[in-house]
Amino acid sequence: ALSKHFTLGGGGLFRRPGETLRAVDGVDLRIMEGETLGLVGESGCGKSTLGRLLIRLIEASDGQVLFDGADITGLPPAKLRSLRRAMQIIFQDPYGALNPRMAVEDIVMEPMVIHGAKPDAAARQRVAAMLELVGLPRQAALRFPHEFSGGQRQRIGIARALVLRPRFIVCDEAVSALDVSVQAQIVNLLQDLQREMGLTYLFIAHDLSVVRHISDRVAVMYLGRVVEIAPKAAIYDAPMHPYTRALIAAVPAPHPAGRAARRAARLRVEGEMPSALNLPPGCRFHTRCPHAMAVCRSVSPPLREYAPGHSTACHLHDPQHRPAATEEFAA
C-alpha cells in the first residue's frame, strides 16, 4: 500500500509545525499495460500526489511501486534515469510547463539532451517528426510558446513528453485548462497516440465527462484513499460507493451552456472535505455520507472486490455490516 505523508514545516497560517499531511495514505492500485485508468476526486484528495509517486517524481513515505514487476521505489539515481525515459507526465498548464525563453525545438529536444543525445540534425529531425505527430507544423520548431494557443501549447507539451518514446504517461488535468472544443481535440490526439505508440495512461481529472470518454477503468479517490475502482461502465452506471454516487449525480448534462455553468455544476457533495491533516477515524467519508452507520465512525472499510473487477471501500456492501434498510444499495 502506497503512502505519501508530508511533514509540514512551521510558518503556515493554519498548520502547526511537525503536523503530518496524509496526501496519499495506503493506496493499492494496478494499472494494466495499454489501458487508460481515469483517476477522479475533489481537489486535495491526493490524485496528483499519487500520479507523481507512481513515476517517482516524489518519493513514497511507505509502500512500493512496481513497474514491469520490478520494484522501482528504492532505485539509485543512475537507474532512475533510464526509468525516466519510460514514464512521463503531462501537466495541466501547458504555458506554465513550457520555458517561455526556449524555442519549441529546444523545449521538445530537452528530454533527449538530458538523456545524452546530441542536439544535432538527427535530433532536430526527431523533433520535427514529433511535432507532426501531435498535429503541429514543422515550422513550429523555431517559434516560442507565447506564439501558440492553449491547445497548441498542450500539443507541444505532449510532443515533449513523448519524444523519448515512453510507455507510461501521467496526464495530470492535461485538458482541464482548455476550452471544451479544444479539450476534445487533445483527448482524441491522446487516444490516437495511445494506439500508435502502445501507451498506458493514468488520466487524472476532476471532469467526469472527459474521464468517461477516455478511460477503460476509473478509480475514485477520497482523502488519500481509493474508495472505488471498476471498469468505466460500472462506475458510471452502477457506482457502489456513496461518494462516487454523489460525484456521478453531480455530472451536468452533456453540453451545458458554458464554462461557468459547468464549473457550478461540477461538484455537489454535501459538506466540506475534511482536512488531510486531521483525518476522520473509521470511514473517511462518514462526516458527509448520508448512509453512515455506527460502524463507519470507528472501522475503516477495506477496498474489497464485490463484483468482477469492481472494488469499493464501504461497509454498506459488506454482508456483515449491511443493514436491511439499505438493501437498495446491493441492487
Ligand code: SF4
Ligand atoms: Fe458511508 Fe459508511 Fe460506506 Fe463510509 S463505509 S461510505 S460512511 S456507508
Ligand code: MG
Ligand atoms: Mg491536482
